[in-house]
Amino acid sequence: MAVNSSQGMILNSMTTSLNNNEQIYDGKLARDIWVYGSAVITVVGTIGNILSILVMTRKKLKKQTTALYLVLLSLVDLAVLYTGLMRHWIRESTGTDIRDTSTPSCKIHIFLVYFLMQFDAWILVWVTVERLVAVYVPHRAKLMFTRKKAATQLAITALVLMTINVHFMWTHSLVRGRCNISSQRYSYFVYTIWSWLDFVIASLGPFVIILSLNLAIVVQVVHLDRKRRRNSTNTTNKRTNTMTGVLISVNFVFLLATAPMTIYLSTQSYWTEITETTEGRATLHIIWACLNIVAYTNYSINFALYCFSSPTFRQELLKMFRVLSCMFKVYPSKESTDCTDHNDNL
Template sequence: MSNVTSNHTTHRELVASRLANGIWIYAGAILLLIGTVGNSLVLAVVVRSNLRKLTTSLYLIVLAVVDTAILYNGLMRYWIKEITGTDIRMASVSSCKVQTFFAYFLVQFEAWILVCVAFERMIAVFHPHRAKVIFTKRFAAIQITFTGLVLMVINLHFFWTHTLMHGSCLLSDTKFTYFADNIWKWLDFVLSSLGPFVLMVSFNVAIISRLIYLKYAKNRTTDVVSKRLNTMTAILITISFVFFLTTAPISFFSRRERHREEAAESDEEWAIISIVAYVNNAINFILYCLSGPCFRRELAKMLKIEKYLSKIHPVENNDTGNEGR
């Protein structure tokens, strides 16, 4: 009986391992391709089009760069590992520290850039004239730089708490165990998921509530309200909710499964929720196209397909809404 149970367990682990391997190789390759092309197009559209005049465009540029960096630092690591059997994190002591540092820092940085742009859009909806004075490109650059520096300092501990031992990137000393298990995992959860989500939801609810108020309480027409809900605001609301839906599962799993990630039975689950998280970094270009008519127009101009887009969405050519603030 024990042999039958053992064989069943072995078969189950083998199936889970093969499924995880397939997910990393094929889904990973697709996301890397989509993310690379999509984020490159985002940069090209924002830098070359009228969108570059907007303060929010600086945030979009940073997000495209960070999303690409996350894909290549994180997803590419797993893809190479499944293809070659080599884990770049374990290549040397330096790669252990640097790759782990960026794995956490980049995810947190992306989350707080979204918080910054959400706050800016909220102020723009409530106080459009004041926002034009306060939220300049210089202010955005300072805000992005300050956010990045603070998060870098918070994550610097990886350079002394982690090292390469016995072929694995592990805590360099047992004295860091309490910090890793009881402080850092909660701090990272707040910085990378819970905190940004709560703030983004709050700002987005405020934005939507304000727009509804302008429509009904002030007796504004639907067209006017639609124009106020411009490209950047629509994009923000979309990517904010997609961000939480794709990143929340891995945040919960990482806390619950901290000591089980090496187990064969968790390979399949870890691969699925990780790929879902990387979807967030790969599809922002698609979200911009779906939620931003101005972004679609600028993309069509760049690709010289305006006439085809006008046949599909003829209304967009007459959209004269304020694309700034």
């Protein structure tokens, strides 16, 4: 049946209205993902990372080199949440982008976000290298990865990454009220060279290294576990296995959380056709919000992984809570044994 012009106008009007409502819904959904997802991840990550730092700096754990890496990892995780994720929460909640408030905030904020995310990934690389040496040649690991040497490695890594990211101080500035490239002469470097360089430094490079080293670690751990069952165990082996288990779980979540973003960024050039339509752009906004929330989860979940994979961590956490409970008791029982851990470091 043919549709007359009046009916056609009504149908077109209804279609336009439905499309507009869908676009509004898609925009609201992306905003809700940012607002509520960011709030939950920030709260959980803040509590978890602070508890991780307190436990890892206790007497029984802080002497281990791995603990130094994991304490710094928790500190950087907190910094990433409060610089990177908090910016998105503020922008979606209030409509204000902190990068657009002034030229210094534009330059410093974008520098910090890139540096911290890259540094976080390379801390995991270093601790994975340390665990690899620990499971293959444990006696040499004690000489190669002392706390002093580990601190030096981390300081050099941070310095190198800062140098790589220092270009933001002149390539970006506040332009017509928005944080953007300061001059068109930097556009090729920022959008072509730097985008791939950052992809390799922050995502692809650490991803490949951590995945490869973890496979080697798992192979050796399985071999040592079979050997251990045939022989008597000792405390050193148990401690090594515990810290290795912690690392493997942390690395697994890192790979799982960053893989979707890595795949998306590496295939971004093939998504150009989708961005040509309003519906396509709305869909990509939702995908982008989801991928970021998944990626930022990596910075908030390590405490749960430590509790799940390390009996030693759980024991020290319970001891710390007992100490705190004793500290806040007005009249602690003289016969109670729960307060015997008072002399341990918090």
